[in-house]
Amino acid sequence: MxxxxxxxxxxxxxxxxxxxxxxxLAGNVSARSxxxxxxxxxPTRVPYPELMPDDIVTVTFEGDPVEGEGLPSSESxxxxxxxxxxxxxxxxxxxxxxHASAMAVRHEAIPAFVDEQVLYLGGAVEVSLYAPAxxxxxxxxxxxxxxxxxxxxxxxxxxxxxxxxxxDALEITRLTERLAQIWLLASARAGAQRLPRGIVEAETxxxxxxxxxxxx
Ligand SMILES: [Zn+2]
Numbered sequence: 001m002x003x004x005x006x007x008x009x010x011x012x013x014x015x016x017x018x019x020x021x022x023x024x025l026a027g028n029v030s031a032r033s034x035x036x037x038x039x040x041x042x043p044t045r046v047p048y049p050e051l052m053p054d055d056i057v058t059v060t061f062e063g064d065p066v067e068g069e070g071l072p073s074s075e076s077x078x079x080x081x082x083x084x085x086x087x088x089x090x091x092x093x094x095x096x097x098x099h100a101s102a103m104a105v106r107h108e109a110i111p112a113f114v115d116e117q118v119l120y121l122g123g124a125v126e127v128s129l130y131a132p133a134x135x136x137x138x139x140x141x142x143x144x145x146x147x148x149x150x151x152x153x154x155x156x157x158x159x160x161x162x163x164x165x166x167x168d169a170l171e172i173t174r175l176t177e178r179l180a181q182i183w184l185l186a187s188a189r190a191g192a193q194r195l196p197r198g199i200v201e202a203e204t205x206x207x208x209x210x211x212x213x214x215x216x
Contacts, residue, residue, distance in 0.1 A: 010055075013051055025045060056068065078138055091163045095159050101158050114179070121176070126145045
């Protein structure tokens, strides 16, 4: 059931690994299972190069098993909390990209500094309050800091991105990482400039309009 969606989860997960957005077994990818409060999510303890659609586990938003043999990702609660809070989110990618994680270690949001950031992500990328990996508190903190936007930094941990499908959520992860890299480079010396406030407000309105038209 939902073979195409599970394949899309596998494709995004393998690309995330290939591109170095995680190493080892870290990170996780999921997609909403339409028509029910459930999601298809990567399993724990399966190396990405060996991951197949049959390995993808279907669980409820609370992490209870629906279909599949393997153990669901340890961050199932966080993915489920995002789907429960954001009806527009169809896929979630959690990764540990180097530059975005460095910002998360600093508990420093990525400010709005290029136009595409506001249009695609909804503005600044905020940092969630710290909570241990895999905890219910992390799930709640991530949702709170994500708000209406499409990406969030998880304090002392990594990134979470939402999209219309797994490939889109992965692209949002790449954009977040690129923005973090640019901001760290730009702010290494005094003088890095953010977008003017009026521009951010106008582009945020446009982001909301686009959201309302077709979801993320
Ligand atoms: Zn993680």
